[in-house]
Amino acid sequence: MKSYTEFYIGNEWVKPSSTDQLSVINPFTEQVIASVPEGKEADIDLAVSAAKEAFDRGPWPKMAPSERAKCMTQLSELLKANADTIATTVTSEMGSPMSFSPGGQAFAPIMVLDYYIELADSFPFEETRQGLLNPVKVFREPVGVVALVTPWNVPLFTIMSKLAPALLAGCTAVIKPAPETPINAFLLAELVAQTDIPAGVINVVPAERAVSQYLVSHPDIDKVSFTGSTIAGSKIGAICGEHIKRCSLELGGKSAAIILDDADLDTTIPNILPGAFMNNGQACAAQTRILAPQSNYQAIVERLAEAVSNMVVGDPMEATTQIGPVFAERQRERVESYIQIGLDEGATIATGGGRPKAFDKGWFVEPTVFSNVDNTMRIAQEEIFGPVIVVIPYQDEAEAITIANDSDYGLSGSVWTQDVDRGVNVARQVRTGTYTINGFAMDFGSPFGGYKKSGLGRELGPEGLQVFLEYKTVNLPA
């Protein structure tokens, strides 16, 4: 895999201020496969200054949205032409299986970009209203220079969920990708360089946590859009609060899939698995708490355990693989420590729980189902971020909703039933940002984000554009 030696700043490849490097390790081979320079404060200063220059004096914020959309279309076409490379790059960087990567890692970001390109024509960037006194114009203007700080699990998708609306809004951006998965962001930069997007609009500098914190604290950053852990989001939110910076936070989750007593188990069991184990269980919106009616609890546990034990674990480059390795050795340690916590808490392993015997390398954890779980247990409350689900019994529908809501998080969720109206009624009562009846879905034209400690603000849909805009009211004479 290609390594990089320079940052992308102001449409140029710029030498780093230090010789420190970030190594990219393939979680299947455990080998270093590439390296990139590690951003330091001086590199961040350069990137922010390029973005500020582009915002203050460049053409981008003043261009019509439709003109910006033309440049974004060039980027979309280049991304489409490179979709295969993007998918295999992300799989090599973090191990998501190729049964998921072409759609989830490569095409999903392109769909998001295309959605915002389309929105350019219909979104009301300016409107005239009759105010209480006089007519007013309401302008929606770009919020300014934005810092986009993203995680490793769906690296390009999380970048694009921020970058596409930021670009359409007229913002300029410093992208700070996760230090473990920077290559896809450098690929993006190479494609940006081939478009007419003006200098300084998009800058890419990967960095570790301390330098990332320097970026979000930077006085010339007007808004931070962050996706990552709730603990880091809390810190970043505090920094933004102190400086009155605009801030959007997309954080963790522990979403509940409620299997109602009328669910057809023949379709429910296989269809629940992708939402639970997608991306090797490393998905913020993963449905990792399965709530099952007490009356049918043992049967549901047995059927889930059987289906999960049949999932294909293996080389993430194989299209038939459903579960690859988790993204890092430290992540495997984390997942394994939660498996031990579950056992110590008195839960039972219905399947999995160990490392697959077939591999002598690769950071694998067997897909695991815990039964006899109480919602107060740590394995039911904390985000494990690996291929581990828990099955929790409930007495009746009201208790299922109570358990679903008994969580610090509120990002996603689902209900499984033959009665769609009943499902919608459950959806109304669960305090979470995205809900699906009989499935797991994310609609990129609709808002996505978290209640409670799952975040602040929304991405995707028109709502995901609003957070990159300021409102200006201009009072007109009568």
Ligand code: NAD
């Ligand atoms: P993380 O919080 O450790 O890191 C995320 C990014 O923030 C990285 O780029 C990291 O370098 C940077 N960072 C970390 N601490 C920082 C700080 N104090 N100041 C500034 N930058 C900081 O998260 P991760 O392990 O990379 O990602 C996994 C987490 O992301 C999970 O909790 C998952 O649920 C969450 N996630 C949420 C969504 C969503 O849309 N809600 C999507 C994907 C992932």
